[in-house]
Amino acid sequence: MTADVVGAAPSALIDTTSLPPEVTVPPPGPRSRGIAARLSRVDNPSFDERRADRADRSGEDHTPIAYARARGSNVFCADGNRYVDLVMGFGACIFGHAPAWLCEEVARVQAELPLALGDVYASEAKAVCEEKLAALFPEPGARVILGLSGADAVTAALKSAVLATGKSGVVAFHGGYHGLSYAPLAACGLAPGFRAPFEAQLGSHVRFADYPDAAALHPGVELHRALEQADALAADCDAGAIIVEPIQGRGGCIVPPKGFLRGLREICDRHGALLVADEIWTGMGRSGALLASVAETTPDLVCVGKGLGAGFPISACFGRESAMAGWGAHGGSAIHTATHFGSPPACAAASLVIDVLCNHRAWERSVTVGDAFKAALQRTGLTVTGQGLMLGVRMNDAGHALAVCRRLLARGYIALTGGLRGDVVTLTPALNAPEPLLFMAAEAVTEEAAR
């Protein structure tokens, strides 16, 4: 079964079984409400606060549905409604939910060897996975550090930069998002609220530059200005790393002008800093290439997550041998590890995902289908940013975006808000989603945006 998918024609990967929405119980139905009530008692209190805040801003009830099962582009809630998922586990499920070929392989490895012994006694699955990841880097000799989450990969990259350069300064970008554990949180430029309560524990090593926007939605943030600013900030903080998303994801699917990454590469070279491409959202085909950054330049380190496991938790930081060499100078102590890093089932998932992505050149579909989806969304004059199957539809304000998502849910479409001001409806469907479903979704989004 697994071999069939890897070696089959690209069309074999396309989901032909997912169906349009079928909403028989207005969401959230009683079962979902019951589960929300239980969560409200035991989950951390932000569960309720978030819901109340969203209701306030949008004028719509924001009690969540509860997922019961999912397959392909469909999610089924606890009340039996069938939805078309335009979010896909925050962009992670690049081949749709629960692809049988992937689940079978992971289940096989899970039954055989759920956990090896990390960096002490690893498994062959880890060696295979790291070989495949190293081969994705545009230069030979790449090295790999595995993690579980995107934040883990970013942490590994920022630590690698300190070891490689001896410098702790970091330049990051306004609107950037790299995860919420402490190393990436310190570089989070999305909204002050993420950092504010923890500011005292975040250090003062990060400087934030403006992120240039090819669509010029933020007038004044032009390429040359952003580069000048990054250059000055790199000097100011004695940067050992510049960390950048090739396209800002949570920031609202903002595509920078061509030349931005190349400009950052030059700045890094001038200052002896590493260029870290955070491809956790853009990578693994989502934005129209296997890796978005390497089309323009060669970063020192690349972070991938989300699509790497296609629904299973694994991430990686990989890159130049020279950028990783510092890890060898620590007398053999494992100064960066975790119990579940490099677990055999996660490694097996990532290896198979890489094989299938590469054999099918699945990122090409994210260009063709993404362009068609974008055109359908733009049909009524909506502003749509992003690239491939990573699109942001701009609404009037955050309240409007929240209300549109909620009304879409009532029609059987799952979408999320994003953007610096929360005024973007973010759409990250599966790379193999059926086109007719995406066109139906585009119609629903344009209709709800106009209401």
Ligand SMILES: Cc1ncc(COP(=O)(O)O)c(C=O)c1O
């Ligand atoms: C660009 C980017 N980097 C890092 C992360 C963090 O990934 P995770 O939530 O898996 O820690 C995200 C998550 O959305 C992301 O979009």
